Amino acid sequence: MKRGNLKYLVLLIGIITSVQLSAQQYEEKLVVPLSKPGEKGSLEVGLIMGSIKVEGYNGKEVIVTAKAFDRYNEEGKRERTQERHSDNKTDLTGLKKISSNGFELDIEEKDNHVEISSDHFNKRIDLEIKVPINFSLELGTVNNGDIYVSNVDGNHEISNVNGDIEMYAISGSVVASTVNGKLVMEFDRVAPNTPMAFAGMNKNIDLTLPADTKATLKMDSKMGEIYTDFDAELVKSGPEVNKSTKSGIYKVSVSQSVTAKLNGGGPEI
Incomplete structure (x- = not known):
């Protein structure tokens, strides 16, 4: 990912700022202003675990909604904690566990390029992102998540290892690959004189292009x-x-x- 002088911030979302929706889900919403509102921009997202949904809209900001989920239920965590401590013969009787249910998400903006990333490997983070329509996308996730994109115009690079990739009402060009998921592409307009590539393994590739x-x-x-x-x-x-x-x-x-x-x-x- 690109680095440089940052206009925006590195956001640490913790238990103090999170909205607790249930025992295992937390949500945070953030509005990212752009350096050059109304001009073309780009979004880069990298996750280890989680889904990415991007929707183009008639706006001049990037709106990020992040939802974090514990990978395991509380009962399972208690069992593993007791198993780990059993070897050390630690007596947990009468002790109350204090959980840290926050999550960390890095968001950076420079010259209309927005980067979003999280290094969590044991907690799923689902992202729902609204971007201006004339945005190019570079999206990637590895485990336990799908990628869904709609209504954007630009040059896009999309990859997923263990999930689906679906893109609808797309204009521009796309290079996309997935290993254990389906790949669905529906174009409104294809960028002229621009090569594209689609690769998948184990499931179908469905490509819809304009008739002309x-x-x-x-x-x-x-x-x-x-x-x-x-x-x-x-x-x-x-x-x-x-x-x-x-x-x-x-x-x-x-x-x-x-x-x-x-x-x-x-x-x-």
């Missing part, structure tokens, strides 16, 4: 089928051979994919 999109599709599926309702022109091509002599080692890799042109062809997808 000019693109060259390179498609490959290891253990599945490819379907389309576009009037695509299939292009006959042989295996793609890549050679490399890097570090004194001669290496050749051969791959085969299906190529099709939409409306005469265009940027590669």
Whole structure:
């Protein structure tokens, strides 16, 4: 993530400022002003555990709502605490546990670039974020969460390891990948002369493009089928051979994919 002189802040959300919704959920809302309201901007979010939802709106600020959840229930934590202390023969009888249920979230803004991150690995943090429509996104999460995006216009990079990626009413370009989740893309407008890429493993990829999109599709599926309702022109091509002599080692890799042109062809997808 980018670092520099910060206009905004590093926010520590603790038990004093949190709103307790239940024994296991806490919520905090923050409005982030932009350095250049009304101009294009970008949002970068990185989580270890949790979901990310981003929605474009007709506003000039970034609005962040964070919800934190304990990963385990209180009964499970008590059991593990007792197990850990049993080896040390610590008597907990009559003692009352004091829990720290806060969570930490870093938010930084500089020149209309907003960064949000959390290093929590044992507590899920779900983020709901509203951004101006003309915002580019770089979003990533690893565990126990999905990514959902709607109504934004920009160049977007999205990754998830153990969850879905869904994007609707999107304009611009997208590079997206997920391992154990579905990938759904619905474009209102595709950026001209800009290549895009979509990769998934174990679940479906569903791509919807405007009817007049000019693109060259390179498609490959290891253990599945490819379907389309576009009037695509299939292009006959042989295996793609890549050679490399890097570090004194001669290496050749051969791959085969299906190529099709939409409306005469265009940027590669």
